[in-house]
Amino acid sequence: xxxxxxxxxxxxxxxxxxxxxxxxxxxxxxxxxxxxxxxxxxxxxxxxxxxxxxxxxxxxxxxxxxxxxxxxxxxxxxxxxxxxxxxxxxxxxxxxxxxxxxxxxxxxxxxxxxx
Numbered sequence: 001x002x003x004x005x006x007x008x009x010x011x012x013x014x015x016x017x018x019x020x021x022x023x024x025x026x027x028x029x030x031x032x033x034x035x036x037x038x039x040x041x042x043x044x045x046x047x048x049x050x051x052x053x054x055x056x057x058x059x060x061x062x063x064x065x066x067x068x069x070x071x072x073x074x075x076x077x078x079x080x081x082x083x084x085x086x087x088x089x090x091x092x093x094x095x096x097x098x099x100x101x102x103x104x105x106x107x108x109x110x111x112x113x114x115x
Contacts, residue, residue, distance in 0.1 A: 014045020015052065021067060026074070033075055039082070046071075046086055053094040064094055065101035072105025080111040 014032070017025040032038045053064060071083055087099035102108075 061097035064097035068101025072107030077111035
């Protein structure tokens, strides 16, 4: 039964929420990030969203940068490295735009300050 709870929400739902990123979607995603058991669902949804953006006919790099910036600011420290890994997983411009926003947020530096 515990595995059933961790499987909700599915990656399509998370990808859709990341795509719209309205005020209600941000609250939903922030709640999702509070629960470490949901990390895989969040990251799978992010992967699907970035793949969709990479195969889209139109690349909305500003939207991808804003998503990266918001996730970098909102995500807890335990997710920062995994978010950066996702951003670096492809050389496509969609991933580059997401990575630029994530870097600009400074989330990784806040989570793991330089000595």
